[in-house]
Amino acid sequence: MKKAYSPKASHRFIIFSLLILFTSVTAFSQAKRYKVYDEYIDQYKGIAIDHMKKYKIPASITLAQGLLESGAGKSALTKNSNNHFGIKCHNDWKGAKVYHADDNPNDCFRKYKRAEDSYEDHSRFLAEKPRYKALFSLSITDYRGWAKGLQKAGYATDKAYANKLIKLIEDYELYRHDKKNSGKDKSKDNKDKGKKEEQIVVVKYKHTPYKTHNLVYVVAQDGDTYEAIAAEFSFKAKDLYKYNEVPQGFPLKRGDLVYFEKKKSKADKPHYEHIVQVGESMHSISQLYGIKVKNLYKMNKKDFEYVPEEGDVLKLR
Numbered sequence: 001m002k003k004a005y006s007p008k009a010s011h012r013f014i015i016f017s018l019l020i021l022f023t024s025v026t027a028f029s030q031a032k033r034y035k036v037y038d039e040y041i042d043q044y045k046g047i048a049i050d051h052m053k054k055y056k057i058p059a060s061i062t063l064a065q066g067l068l069e070s071g072a073g074k075s076a077l078t079k080n081s082n083n084h085f086g087i088k089c090h091n092d093w094k095g096a097k098v099y100h101a102d103d104n105p106n107d108c109f110r111k112y113k114r115a116e117d118s119y120e121d122h123s124r125f126l127a128e129k130p131r132y133k134a135l136f137s138l139s140i141t142d143y144r145g146w147a148k149g150l151q152k153a154g155y156a157t158d159k160a161y162a163n164k165l166i167k168l169i170e171d172y173e174l175y176r177h178d179k180k181n182s183g184k185d186k187s188k189d190n191k192d193k194g195k196k197e198e199q200i201v202v203v204k205y206k207h208t209p210y211k212t213h214n215l216v217y218v219v220a221q222d223g224d225t226y227e228a229i230a231a232e233f234s235f236k237a238k239d240l241y242k243y244n245e246v247p248q249g250f251p252l253k254r255g256d257l258v259y260f261e262k263k264k265s266k267a268d269k270p271h272y273e274h275i276v277q278v279g280e281s282m283h284s285i286s287q288l289y290g291i292k293v294k295n296l297y298k299m300n301k302k303d304f305e306y307v308p309e310e311g312d313v314l315k316l317r
Helices: 008-017 035-055 059-070 076-081 115-128 130-137 143-152 161-171 174-178 186-201 226-232 237-243 282-289 293-299
Strands: 097-100 107-110 210-212 215-219 257-259 273-275 313-315
Touching (some): 059 161, 059 174, 076 107, 143 174, 226 237, 237 257, 273 282
Antiparallel strands (some): 215 257
């Protein structure tokens, strides 16, 4: 059970006394990035961003699904039919068709003239199908909620589908494309860059520091950023990014834990195992127990390509 940590007047000194400066790499920098994936993202991010504005589907979700379903544009289905999202014919499809082995040896898939047509059909498919309606009540930046919702609604039968999408979004920082100014020419903002950064750090949020497993942390609120939390407690944002093993600009959602010191090599007793749930990643699990991501992989003899699947049992110590 978490206990409120009362810093009082000397809270900064006490919290800083718990911190040890260290050099590390983020959890996401350890994951291997493939050039073909980066090339796919560069090629189609503009379409994904435009569709986000038109259909209210996170660009990160569109890109992650495109990457996963098309093998970064290299799958036979994609090459033969420009189908980037694995959408099958269904009864209402009146367009061209192609047959490809999937759940059955000769499943019917939609065929498109151009990749752009596949992206358009994908967006309309989600926006017009009643089973996906609940997703559109989520925030455009809630890619975790969208990923879980797609799996729950039956977009794919893979039990690790949501977790695979989340891993792609976080490994390739696709969440950056979900921001309101995504795709905007940043060169126009260079003159105001210093001013905007100053505006960010003066935002204040009232958080209660807690101490669990001998680690000090706060719980994120709606609209929080690492910069805002750092400013509130007079930290450097880069240190919070290091302690929490995330790259600069990583988004926070309500309920996320933000540690004020480096995490441990293993979970405290009695936390011996964790059963993976839909929408979890190795990083989110590491945050839950305050342990380093690389140790979580090592304890479970997994490489950084591993995606936790619902029902997997992971060792914590």
